[in-house]
Amino acid sequence: MQHITDSKPNLSMPQPPPVADSYQQGCIKMTLENADLWKAFHSIGTEMIITKHGRRMFPHCNVSLSGLQPYANYVVMVDMVPADSLRYKWNKEQWEVAGKAEPQPPCRTYRHPDSPAIGNHWMKRSLSFLKMKLTNNTLDQRGQIILHSMHRYYPRFHVIQADSPYTVRWGPFQTFSFPETSFTAVTAYQNPKITKLKIDHNPFAKGFREGGTHSHSKRCRSNRSPNRAAKRATLDRNAPCKSPPGLQRMPSTSQSTEERKSHGSTEESLKEGHLSPWGAERDPSDSLHTEPLELHGPDYSCEEQMVPASMAYQPYRSVEYDRLPSPSNGTEDGDGRRSYESPVLDVATVPHGHDQANRFGLARDTGHHQQHCSVIQNQMSAPCQEYRLTPVSVPMSSKAGSGILGYSIYGHGCQPEQNAGQWAEVEAGGQYIVHTLAHPTPHPLATAEHGTQQLGYQQRGYHHHGNTADWSQYPLFSYSCW
DNA sequence: TCCTCTAACACTTTTGAATCGC
DNA sequence: AGCGATTCAAAAGTGTTAGAGG
Numbered sequence: 001m002q003h004i005t006d007s008k009p010n011l012s013m014p015q016p017p018p019v020a021d022s023y024q025q026g027c028i029k030m031t032l033e034n035a036d037l038w039k040a041f042h043s044i045g046t047e048m049i050i051t052k053h054g055r056r057m058f059p060h061c062n063v064s065l066s067g068l069q070p071y072a073n074y075v076v077m078v079d080m081v082p083a084d085s086l087r088y089k090w091n092k093e094q095w096e097v098a099g100k101a102e103p104q105p106p107c108r109t110y111r112h113p114d115s116p117a118i119g120n121h122w123m124k125r126s127l128s129f130l131k132m133k134l135t136n137n138t139l140d141q142r143g144q145i146i147l148h149s150m151h152r153y154y155p156r157f158h159v160i161q162a163d164s165p166y167t168v169r170w171g172p173f174q175t176f177s178f179p180e181t182s183f184t185a186v187t188a189y190q191n192p193k194i195t196k197l198k199i200d201h202n203p204f205a206k207g208f209r210e211g212g213t214h215s216h217s218k219r220c221r222s223n224r225s226p227n228r229a230a231k232r233a234t235l236d237r238n239a240p241c242k243s244p245p246g247l248q249r250m251p252s253t254s255q256s257t258e259e260r261k262s263h264g265s266t267e268e269s270l271k272e273g274h275l276s277p278w279g280a281e282r283d284p285s286d287s288l289h290t291e292p293l294e295l296h297g298p299d300y301s302c303e304e305q306m307v308p309a310s311m312a313y314q315p316y317r318s319v320e321y322d323r324l325p326s327p328s329n330g331t332e333d334g335d336g337r338r339s340y341e342s343p344v345l346d347v348a349t350v351p352h353g354h355d356q357a358n359r360f361g362l363a364r365d366t367g368h369h370q371q372h373c374s375v376i377q378n379q380m381s382a383p384c385q386e387y388r389l390t391p392v393s394v395p396m397s398s399k400a401g402s403g404i405l406g407y408s409i410y411g412h413g414c415q416p417e418q419n420a421g422q423w424a425e426v427e428a429g430g431q432y433i434v435h436t437l438a439h440p441t442p443h444p445l446a447t448a449e450h451g452t453q454q455l456g457y458q459q460r461g462y463h464h465h466g467n468t469a470d471w472s473q474y475p476l477f478s479y480s481c482w
Numbered sequence: 483t484c485c486t487c488t489a490a491c492a493c494t495t496t497t498g499a500a501t502c503g504c
Numbered sequence: 505a506g507c508g509a510t511t512c513a514a515a516a517g518t519g520t521t522a523g524a525g526g
């Protein structure tokens with residue numbers, strides 16, 4: 001039995017340089033508040049229902065921030081990043097690759113309703129993205145996040161220093177993401193273990209809990225359809241054998257808030273050592289099926305994340321930070337929270353040669369998507385574990401060593417193909433250059449053959465202020481959240 | 483036939499208005 | 505009149521399930 005956080009330490013990783021922790025030096029830190037719950041799901045293979053009218057996430061994204069300037073205004077946003085360019089199918093209790101991904105739907109971001117607010121406001125309490133909804137309706141006009149079913153994504157959080165949502169384009173920003181928050185978008189749950197875990201932890205699904213006030217056995221659904229009861233009984237007979245051992249059901253007492261739940265009963269299930277669905281549950285020899293998603297449980301040893309980018313994102317300036325240890329040894333406080341810190345450095349430099357890191361066990365074949373995220377992880381002395389995640393370094397061409405990085409920008413209402421292959425690039429001198437690639441070349445580092453370099457990149461975003469002519473044509477974030 | 487998706491359903495929590503008492 | 509606590513109904517969120525459609 002292995003606790004998910006008992007990942008093997010990557011002792012080979014050198015210690016990161018000292019990190020400034022003062023406001024002046026802009027050491028922004030983001031902590032995933034309900035990390036235990038996320039990890040419980042992630043160990044099985046998180047699935048998120050998407051519907052035509054939009055569905056909330058569960059677990060929902062709940063983070064806390066520190067290191068902000070107390071009286072500076074910030075806008076906090078979330079978008080969903082494709083984890084890879086693959087489509088998956090659920091086959092015989094495991095996920096398998098089912099082909100190439102469909103063209104990405106319009107990229108949308110969800111702005112936290114408190115935005116903009118001063119740093120003190122954000123740091124006063126945790127940020128909940130409870131009301132963010134996911135949909136598979138590509139024609140959605142309610143600003144919900146549009147995803148493709150049977151594709152994998154992960155949420156990405158942006159902290160932008162800006163006085164209003166309309167000025168985020170010009171503000172310095174930092175981006176955070178958490179490996180345990182990756183998920184597969186589905187229209188119906190595929191893995192019964194996920195269903196059970198959701199029922200056990202989501203208060204709205206309390207009625208489906210066995211032994212609850214309205215257990216399945218008590219519910220009289222049969223009055224609608226006599227066959228349903230029989231089918232339900234069959235399902236119940238089969239379900240227990242598929243359920244993860246030792247899953248702890250939430251006490252029926254009114255621990256109603258999701259936060260309390262996230263900090264509560266997930267510990268038991270975690271200690272049971274659920275195997276990652278992207279790992280041990282499958283045939284290890286069958287790398288094709290799950291390697292793109294491989295997380296190997298708690299082993300987040302890969303430093304960088306690849307950000308597929310058929311849709312555009314705002315450009316980033318990436319700063320080389322240092323080689324850092326495994327995220328599995330990152331910060332994790334007593335509450336099971338996981339934090340990423342993104343220290344802001346004064347001078348942006350360009351990393352020389354970087355590698356996507358499969359940080360979520362996701363990145364392998366990105367096809368036309370070649371954006372990279374860098375994750376900086378700082379191995380702290382136990383038990384304190386620290387992650388440092390930095391935004392994204394993006395190879396613009398095959399000359400990865402040139403340190404080109406950036407995000408292509410997705411315009412208002414732009415269809416993905418309209419911007420496909422267009423890249424914003426920043427060179428060592430800090431100049432952003434918009435690249436248009438008629439035929440985007442897969443980044444050489446995006447192939448499975450390429451070794452992981454375990455590079456750590458300090459990452460922060462700075463919108464380039466000196467090249468606004470180029471930037472003005474690309475909204476920093478998609479329109480739909482406003 | 484298989485896979486994916488949709489809509490209706492029963493059940494739950496959340497939300498907000500109305501009411502009451504101090 | 506103002507405030508806080510309580511009650512209640514409506515709204516919204518949840519997984520289940522049958523059936524449609526490709």
